[in-house]
Amino acid sequence: MRVPVDASAVEVYASGGRDVLSTRWFPVAEELSVALHGSCAAGHVWAMGDGMAGTY
Structure with missing residues (x-):
């Protein structure tokens, strides 16, 4: 399962991407x-950068 979260979006990808949920979150x-x-075999956390940095 992958769950990317940024400033206003949450996306959940499960079952290798067959099951997907996206929502806005503030x-x-x-x-x-x-x-x-x-339980899970392993877990990882990555910091997400601001893809729009410097454009506004």
Whole structure:
């Protein structure tokens, strides 16, 4: 499962991309906490950059 989250979008990709969910999200906190419930072989977290940086 992959769950990219940025300033206003959340996307969930499961089953190798066969199942997809996208939504808009406007957090009010300065920091984001993520909790996983269940078991998995491995987990990774990557920081997402601002693809629009310097354009506005």
